[in-house]
Each structure stands twice: as C-alpha cells, then as structure tokens.
Amino acid sequence: MGNAIFSKGVVGLYAYIIRRMLMLIPVLIGMSIITFSIVHAIPGDPTKVILGDKATPEQVALVKENLGLDKPWYTQYFQYMKGVLTGDLGTSLITKRPISEEIRPFLAATFELSMVAMLFAFIFGINLGVLSAWRHNSWLDYGTMIIALIGVSIPVFWLGLMELWFFAQYLDLLPSYGRVDPRLGFVGITNFYLLDSILYGDVTYLKDVIMHLILPAIALGTIPMAIIARMTRSSMLEVMHSDYIRTARAKGLSEFWVIYKHTLKNAFMPILTVVGLQMGLLLGGAVLTETIFSWPGVGSYIYNAIHARDYPVIQSGILVLATIFVCINLLVDLLYGWIDPRIQYEKE
C-alpha cells in the first residue's frame, strides 16, 4: 500500500516524532513532581519497614541519615532526578538493589500478560462488534451488547475470583496462580515465559505457561474487549450506511468481504484509538488482576513498594509505566498515518 509516511512525508514524520519526544520531557517531569509530592505527603516512612515496629528513635534517625531521608524533600527530588537523567533509576531502599535491574522481570511479566489480554480483547472485541453491527437491532445485536455492557461493568476482582472458583477449583482445569507451576523449576531466559518456553523447545513448559495465562488474560482483557466491541459496533454502523458499501454489495461481493474488508477497514480509525488507549491502561491497570492471580508484574511491584514506602521504587516504577504509556500513544498516532494515508504529520 502506498504509504504517505514513507513517501512524501518523511521529513514531516521525523519532525513530528522528535516534537512528540520533546513534549514527553515536560510531561514526565511534571508527573515525577506529582508522584514525588504524593508519596512524600503520605505519612509513614520506609524506616518502619526496615527496622520493624520496634525501632528506637535513635535507630530511625540513623537509618534516615544513611538513606538520605533526613534531607529536605526538594534536595531528595533533585538527587533522584539527577540519577534518572543519567540513566540511573535509583536503588530500592528496602532491598538495596538497583531498580533498573530489579524491575525487568516484573515489566516482562506485565507486558506478557497485557499483550495476551489485548490479543484476547482485540479478537473478541472486534468480532463481537462486527457481529453486532452486521445484524443491527436483532437479538444477536442485543445479546452481544448485553455481553459488552456486563463486560464493562463487571469488577475485575470479582470476575477473577469467579474464574478461579469455577475453572481452578470446581472444574480443576486451569492453575490458580502465577505464571508457571513452581514444581517445574522453570527458569526464565528473557522473562517472557511464552518466548522462553519456545526457546527451550519444551512442550510441557509451553503448555503450562499458556494454561497460566488464560484466566488472568481473560480477567484483564474483559473490559477492553467490551469497550472495543462497542466502539467497533458504532463505528461500523456509521460506515455501513455509506454509498461505497452499497456499491460493494451491488457489485456482488460476498458479505464477508464487504464487512471485513470494506467496512471494518474504514471503520478502523476510532477502534485503533481505543485499542491504543486501552493498551496503555492495561499496562498500568493490571494491579488488581496481578493481585488476584499472584502475577509477579510491575503493578504488584509498585503496590508492594507503596506499602513499604520505598520511594525510589514507586517513583521509578511509575516513571517507567508513564513513559511506556506515552510511547504507546505515540505509536498509535503513527499507526493512523499508516492505516489512513490521508493523514499527514506536517504542520503547515
């Protein structure tokens, strides 16, 4: 397909990407200030976790000094930002290990789960939406939209617990926790377990990893699925009444071809926006799912850090998530141009 991005608008595209990247800086700085002030405004501090309930004030003072917590907040903030700008995400106050190293397996776990959840949401959401639009105002349409409505309103933790009860306990079909059966002694290579089990070439591992992904992916993917289904339906309905669809039908094209090629493709722009936004939300919003399915992802990493008042971890964890969020948005914006060549990135 003739892509505007790659033909006439190359310079414009680069300029656009660079501009977007530069805009990222104030966004991230603003966000880091907000996070920093919030986590420092909540009472309590990490010394309680390090020293336990029973520490003396002298011990607390000593530890605060060692950790640099006795300095005013703005000094702490500048020290932290200095590190970040040189690529150092800091060290966990509790585990005393570098965050950039510690966060990797968590990030990989969340990423893997989000991708699979998104895949689920994408495939089911689009098809349900298409189905619904295709048989507009029929029982099929109503049925699908009721499913979507339930999907949007169902609390994730409830859905997760019900899944656990039904599939793990009652039917005993699927595992109830984690990414892999700990009895297998699976050791990750890349921390993307799906990929790892393929690299190992071991079917047992692959099967186990997939089984572990099913329930949390459904729990996490249900809301985006419902949102995508609704968006697909309304967007499809708009397009379906246009002249060229009627022409396509008149031409004698098969119904499948009309719906999936002509209608869906032209209805795809708003759907893509939703998918992009949901992807970002999934990455950051997996905390509940991660908690219920004991998924060792970045959500649980930050959640534990909040409990321990591990400031650098909270700070850097959110920074990393926000960066990913913004990058995904950028990616989606770029995809617009790829899908719809009429969109240009030049600013006239």
Next chain:
Amino acid sequence: MFKKSFLIISIVMIMILSAFVTGCVDKQNAGDAAAKTLIYGRGADSISLDPAQVTDGESLKVTRQIFDTLVQYKEHNTEVIPALAEKWEQSEDGKTWTFYLRKGVKFHDGTDFNADAVVYNFNRWMDPKHPEHKGGEFPYYAYMFGGYLGDDGHVIKAVTAVDAHTVKFELNFTSGPFLNNLAMPPFAIASPTAVKADPVEFNQNPVGTGAFKIAENGWKKNDAITLIKNDNFWQKGFPLMDKLIYKSIPDNAARFTALQAGDIDMMDGMNPDDSKTVKQNDALALHIRPGMNIAYLAFNTEKKPFDNPKVRQALNMAVNKQGIINSFYANMAEPAINPMPNVLWGYNDSVIDYEYNIEKAKQLLAEAGHPNGFEVEFYAMQDPRPYMPNGKKVAEYMQQDFAKIGVKTKIVSYDWQTYKDRVGKGEHQMALFGWIGDNGDPDNFLYVLLDKDNTRTPDAGNISFYRSEPLHSILIEAQRSTDQSARSALYEKAQDIIKKDAPWIPLVHATVPEAARSDVKGWRPHPTGSEPLYNVSISK
C-alpha cells in the same frame, strides 16, 4: 490486508522488545518430577533472607528453614531447648553464659560450624565498626540486646571462643530474657565465609546450617522462593521433603482457592470464615496457631477523662469480649484478662477480669463525676492485623456498648502506617492496638507495652502513657534477675497492679487458623509465628 500486516508488526515488536532483555541461561535441571515438593502459600514475599537484617514474619518464616540458632523453642510453647548448642551453663553472678556446641555440623557451603563462627556472627551484629556490619541495620539485635557495642544499655560485653566447640558470653549486667532472646530466628548463625564474600548480597544467597538450602536462582521476587533439601543436615534422616517452595499469593481468597484446588499444600493468612469450609472438606485440615499476641484498647492516661482510673475501670466493664470473639474472630480467639497470653510462663491465673455489667459501669462512671457520660474520639485501625481482623467493625461493636453508659464515641481510622505514627505520638484519646510477642518472655509484653521507660514519643510502645513507679521497679527487678521462679513471681505481681490501674481494656488473644491439605503431616504452627518444617511430609 492491513490486518495481516498489523499481526506481523505486532510479532516483530514483541521479538524486538524481548531481545533487549535476552540473556543466556542453560536449561535448568530443577524440574524433577519425582522430587517430593511442598508448596507453602502465603500473603507476601520475604524482604531479605539474611535473618539478622529483618523484622518481618515473611522473611523469618523462610530463614528459619535455612538457618539454625544456638537454642530454640519447644514445639508448642516458648520454653527453650538445645539446637546448635547441646547444653549451656550460667555463672553464679549470672553474667557469664557458656554454650557447648554440637560437633560435626557443617554450613551449606561445606565449611565447619564452630565456636569461631558463633563469635564472628555476634561481632558482626553488635559492632558497627565490624567490616561486615553491612547490608542493613541489624534491627532486632539492637532491639533485643539493648543497642550495639558501646551503647549504654548494651547487654553483651564480649563473646569469645574457649575452644573449637565452646563459646563464652560475658554480659555487662544480668539479663533475664537473654536465653529466650537467643532462641529467636533473627539470631541464627550464618556461614562466615559466605558473609565475608559479600555481606550485602548474602541476603539473596543465604548460607546456614538448616534443613533446607536455597536453590540456584531460587528467589523469584514477589513470586516464589525455592528451597532444596540439605543432605548433610545435622538431624539425621531429616528433612523429609526434597523441595520446599514458598509461594506468594497476595489475595486471601485466591490463596484459599489454590489450596482447595491442590495447587498449594499449606497456607497461612486464611480468612477466619474459611475455617468452616476447611472443617467440612475432608481433603483439608485445620491447624490452629496459638496466639502469642494481644489485642487491646489503650486509654491515653495523659488525656482527660482517662486520667481518672475509675473512668477506665468503668469502660472495662462495658465491653463484651465474648461477643467480639463470636462476631469477628469466628471463635478463633480467647478473651484477654492480662496484658500477656497464657502460653507464656509467669502468667497470673488468679487475676479476675472486670465483669461485663452495664449498670455497674454506669454507676462507676457517675462516681467518677461523669453521670451523663462524655464524648471521645475512638481510634481504630483500618487494615487487618493478625490480632485484629477488622478494627473498624470491632470498634463499632464496642461503640454500642459504650453508648449504653453514656459514652459517645467517634471512630477515627487511618491506614496502618499512619495509624501507628499517630498512636505512637499519643494523638489519640483511646485507641485499638495490639502486639505480637518476639521471644516468649513476659518482659517482652509487660515492659515493652506498659513500663514508663517506653512512653517516649514519637514511637511510644506504651501508648497508654501509663507511668506507674511500683510497676517500673518490679519490671526492672525482674529484668535484672536470672532466677526464673523469682522472675515469674514478680511478673504475676505486675499483672495485679496493671489490672487495678486499668490502663487498657485487654480484649483478646487471637489464635490463628491455618490450613493444609490433609495429606500434609507433622505441621505444628508455633506461637512465635515461624516454625521449622524439617519434619513435615506429604503422605500420598
């Protein structure tokens, strides 16, 4: 067409993103199907596996398997029995203790356990100038042994090796709880070779003498810790399992589901209501952990109207403890009479609790000059605690009884960190609080929670700010004495004084229901919160 491209692009993206974290690891041989594996499900991960650095139960639960202490607690109570030390003796003046160590014990790294190793560990903990006094703050050491070397209250003067298997402890003054302290899991003996190699990273790669050792790459953060059998464990024939896995499952309900599904073998942190399900299910067995804890309501005796003992006594009469236990503990608790549980020696059986009697309470309140009652703020914690499953609900329950005697309460609640901070500063008028014992010594309850020494803010242990001179002199005398029966008598006397002054309403001692698959044999939950699992097995 674009859908196909989209798919391809997605796959390429995943692969690119994967590539940057790619390392290279050989396939591990850990997946041995025949290995006898026990999976222990729990609410949170450990913080560190260097026992000397931690104060949290989740860390100590695991280090208890990897390490041994000189002496240990008996299976059911807090009486002290031999472990790495076979026997010990105390000098006449009580200031010198000699421990005779077990011979032929080896650390997981193959080095010998001996007197030098014991001396090394104690020096590392106590001396801030020690080259390996690193990796953390050694908080429990400072807390149980009165600070570090050179501090005023420091208990230990010196630890020396008499010969390869004899260690002598010289104390600055006699210390009643000394032996009980040594049995605590934080004071476990680590391999000096391994600590010297890297005192900070030691917490990731712990090396002890225990029944289990950590597997290679055995710790996946927030996920699971895998321990494997120590074939050279000094108790011959043990441990009974090949592998012991601690799996973090944060949600109580999800953890219980995993147990019912057979995905884990045992668990702690069960919702009390689930104990009914356990009883009905033949595949599961209930295990009761005796409570070495107390939940109480503390009156701030510095603030009106609670500076008046009669007011405090009146409120003591207006609390229905059995009602609280039935409603909120699913019967998994005992009413508290004294400020310490009866699994501790020195417990005073002859103390009689204030009777639950609204009329008498009203009368006493009138005598105290409050015939029409008063209004107060009532602090209750938001988060569940081991001794208090639902602070706000318990407070609401008590609120109704207090209202009957004219005391109107406004319940104030904060998250746990904030709550502790505020209460430790004495901001409350009255507050729900609790304590989990450390070493099984009465000093650890009475002195810590009710002596005037511990009213220092901002981290007061005595949140009643109750300052009784007679009590103080008894507690100090008991602390310095080494004769257990004399100490026992002193603590009994202390409990009488406390009952009369009523700085608290002692509420309950929570017993903790835990559950396992019924084929798990030999598990006996200990009141201290962590127990060795070398004698636990699965009969299949």
